[in-house]
Amino acid sequence: MRKHLTFGGVLWNIVQYVSLIFFGFLAVLPIASCVITAFKTDEEYRATSVMTLPKSWLNFENFYRAFTTANMGRAFLNSLIVMVCVLTVSVLVGTQLAFVLNRFKFPGNTFVRSLFLVASLLPSVAMQVTVYKIMTVLNLVNHLYGYIIMMCGTDVISIYIFIQFMENIPIALDESAFIDGAGYQRIYWQIILPLLKPAIITSCILKGVAVYNEYYAANLYLMSKEIRTISTSLYTFVGPMGNQYNLICAGVIISLTPALVVFLLCQKHIYSGIAAGAVKG
């Protein structure tokens, strides 16, 4: 394509770079100010303005203090346990459900689909009013496994991603395997599940981020300090430590580092996951 150097074209070029830099700056400013503050010593924090850079970028004192006060080692372990369990269960349950709903016509197929669709409309905060009661009755409150079981509950977006992906796996594949004598269980485990790998990765990243960041239910159901997850461990800083922002910022930075690493490693998957999740509706 030939480039026309018109006045409008040049102006538009300037406008677009200015907007990108402006909004990029706004996006990064709150996080950057946190990073700057996290490296300041107590005296520096009290004496200098927020925008002043710290004297030393190697002052990891706050990070160490935040990590130990909020018991973040244990919290990371808890978050890891929750994530591994929830992701394993929801991938298996979700793909199995998608397999059945996509491959078999049976009375109630549409009904089951709409049950899940309606469920996705119910805002989770509102549901917690009575889920709390049920969790109490089932004695699942204040146990890590109780929280895990609740989090395994329906996740319509990943089911949707699985069903969409299944539609592109030819049914002839199942048919020929069935004629060769494989049962449906074997077809699922040996043919469908491996073929769903890209969809599984996408849904794991989306759900993984959601589970890692979940704090509302975790705060409601995990009261004991030793079963706090990484996001609720930040609640340690509410109250008496409420204005030691150099410490708090360090805690915040520690908690978002894993998300940053995952983001840098699999940007492509995350972006395509966002696009895939949006097609529903």
Next chain:
Amino acid sequence: MSDHKLKKWARSRRGQQFFVCVTFMAVPLLLLFVFTYLPFGQMVQFSFYKMKYLTPPDKRVFVGFQNYIDVFKRDDCFKALKLSLYYCGGALFQLALALYLATILSFKVRGGNFFKGLMFFPYLISGIAIGFIFKFFYTRGFVLDSLLQFLGAQADKIPYWLKDQSVNNWSLVATSVWRYFGQNMVLFIGAIMSVDSDLYEAAALDGANRWQQFKHIIIPGIKTILTLNVILSITGSLSAFEPPYVITGGSNGTGTYFVIMNEIAHVSQKVGLASAMAVVLLLIIFACTIAQKLFFKYVFRDVDSQDEVRKARRKKP
């Protein structure tokens, strides 16, 4: 004999299908029942009682529709829904901003991926961390105030961002825009990219400028996803919860409907009233969703079919 028949059926294709359906659907349906529909049913039931979480069933007091009347009568309940207007305004601004930036980033720009990542990353931060980040950001004399002073604002003219009732809701809405505009943008970039790229080339050859391309190719190409997001932002703003919950706790007139419901349920333990509040909002959300479905069915079907006619015409030599 019948036992033999059963075994034969179990080995047949239909029988196998039946078993796999039952085994594969049992767990998800059980989870769905226990954590969605059972609580939903209980919510409707509790909304007619005066009770706390630990009140034994025989001590609950049946109050009829009193809780529903209270939802509309109390100053702090239904009236809190007007705060949704702030969030709705913010959401619409957010969509416009996301669309603008997506249009820039869908074409070749230097450092495009870098900016995209920068603006998207806030979406991956947990709500509670965002709460701390913005408490720090808005506190008197901290990040925002220093920035404004650096730009020449006078210290005594800067409002208290989280206390002053004329600005605090906007401050909270801004955090939500900050968090989600990058996600919207990525979504729109995906939609714009999926528009046939020949169209852009043809338009460029015909001498169309960026604005014309935007108006005649991009907007029609992503119309469906755009409308869907506008409608979703309405239901989303009715159930606005996170920003006030994590930043102000709902103080100084920032308590949205759900923040107040959450407090009534888990702090004052008026489970009946909270349930009634939840039911009322769910009904509103359902109504919006049905309206949305009808909207898509009647408004978009025609337009889409016209599009297809146009495409078909274009393909003809």
